[in-house]
Amino acid sequence: MTSHDVSHGSNGPISTPAPSSGAPSSGAPAQLSPLRRFLLTNEFGLILLIVLFAVLFAVTTRGFTTPFSLFTLGRSAAVNIMIGLSMMAVIVTGGLSLAVGAIGVCAAMFLGYLIQSLGMPWPLAILAAIAMGAALGFINGFAVVRTGLHSFIITLATMSIFFGVMVFLTRAEAFRGLPPVFADFGKMKFATYFSPLLLVTLAAALGLGWLYRYSVLGREMLAAGARPEAAELSGIRVGRMIIYCHMLSGALAALAALMLVARNGAAIPSMAGQLGQDWLLPAFLGPVLGGTLLNGGRAAVLGTCLGAFLVTMLSSGLLLMRVGEFWVQSFLGLLLLLAVLMDKLRRSYLARRNLV
Amino acid sequence: MTDFARRIAAASLLSLGLAGAASAESDSMIALVPGGPNPYFTAWEQAGVDAAAEFGLAASDFKVPQKWELSQQNQLLESLLSQGYNGFLIFPGDPVGSISIAEELVANDAQVIAGAGCFQDPSPAAFCLGTDTGNSAYLGMQALVKSFGEEAKGKKVAHFTGFLVDPNTQLRIDAVKKAADEAGIEIVQVIADIDAPEPAEEKINAYLAAHAGNIDGIITTAWVPSVVSANALRKIGDKRIHMVGIDHDEVVLQAVRDGFVHGTMIQNPYGQAWLGSFALDKLRSGCTVKEDAPFIANALTTKFIDSGTALIDASNVDGYVDVMREQTAKIYDGFEASYLSCN
Incomplete structure (x- = not known):
């Protein structure tokens, strides 16, 4: 489950546009040992930061290493990672989805409706809710492909449409009559420290890793994002791939929302804020910190997981440090900026040394 | 607000003779947590400071989520529990969605009261203290x-x-x-x-x-x-x-x-936080909520306590602080006897 970069012929037959490095590389990349190659990756930098901050918080705060704190950290991280993966699934096409939050809330409310109002068994309702997420993603993808407009515009519109329709249909009333299995799952602990929500996220991440690394479909998704014209000439149906990516994103957003339903024990219209906008920062932070290229063609699954985990840990640690609740958001924004600059420096360094 | 709060505390001590009742050092660490930033809740901060001093609490701190967002409030509450807080006056970010975190707080031996807004029944909150x-x-x-x-x-x-x-x-x-x-x-x-x-x-x-x-x-x-x-x-x-x-x-x-x-x-936000801190400390020290407590029922809960309301017009606008103080004192007087069972 490493980064799956379809670039320079190293992992696949299709090249992405050259990264925005400070200096262009010349000649073939230098041969590096696997260890050294890993040490130069974005993922290693994130692991290093996670370890450093974990030590810092463990030493300087009260309660960071308590079982409850570590349990809640893992549970929050599981949801944030899933939200990040949802955005990553679209970013690989070179687009984005502002509607991940709205789709998630719609799926969660649909789940509540199916169980509470229609009496559907919860396993079926979960599948239906994920399918609803994928269907809303299909609408996004179809609109993007058909209109040729940037996904920013399309998803900005559908974010309001999806959320507005949901509020109209549900009258903004929560579904609380869900089976106890949801709340029990959200509060369940493995070995004192671990939330089973982490397993759900792990399974999704492994699935995505397999998709992008080993499946033809995943390769074609990356190729369509890396250079659509070349992909089209290679026989890949780029439009279809873009729709698939949006559907995948919608399904993952639904999954994240269902995890929040388990967390809250209810399906709540405000679970992702007004129009689902509260998900946007975690949705972008994970993939961007993780090294997913905003112009598409690269899916950093492990990086997204690490990036989202780092952000969650920083939020938790900063709260424990009592730096002031209002500073946490500012700090996360600074972190995002810093991460992008660091990544640019790293790429520049690798290019100068002819290591990429 | 500071002046108002000082007057509340002073008046409470004088008029109710509570100085002698102030408990010895308590290990109660109370967190007063609104759903997000709003001027209504600013009175909670001073009320917490005054309650901590008056009732000998280890702390009664005002902690505000940075946004009106359920997940932000949940994360803050989780963090506060990890920091050792063991009593929570919470304005639920969502009357339904906040129940799960309240259950976790209670499962970790903390006490929970809803303040200014209520959880929807059934919830683990001892009761809801707010404006009718x-x-x-x-x-x-x-x-x-x-x-x-x-x-x-x-x-x-x-x-x-x-x-x-x-x-x-x-x-x-x-x-x-x-x-x-x-x-x-x-x-x-x-x-x-x-x-x-x-x-x-x-x-x-x-x-x-x-x-x-x-x-x-x-x-x-x-x-x-x-x-x-x-x-x-x-x-x-x-x-x-x-x-x-x-x-x-x-x-x-x-x-x-x-x-x-x-x-x-x-309304009486100061009284909500001040009385809430007092009640949480009592609950932590072993008191329980009386089964026959004279609670009011509202749309969300059957365990509601009205923290008071009054009309302020030109005749009493300069003495509105006294009106709030009187209301707080009125509720405090007999609160323990009416709502709590302490052995």
């Missing part, structure tokens, strides 16, 4: 009716209120309508979802620009609409339109003094 919003709105409308004198019947009134997702809003709308119907007054317009500066300024000013001549009165049942309406009436300069607002923002109080606003229905 429906009654407050009803009394406010009655005060507005009274301000019209004998010619109240047939008057036209506009109602500006808070967010529709807040369950209190519908209660307020219904209560205002009930009081209006009883007096033969017509509520010509209800504008909701405006308890924030931008929508309140935009909608209230637009409405008054178009319809000020067609209404005789305004009733507001949320903080920001009260402030905006009071300012608007001052700018219009027409005291023909009678208004009754809510809460104790200085803009509204000054408008009451200057005659642009007939009165305002104050």
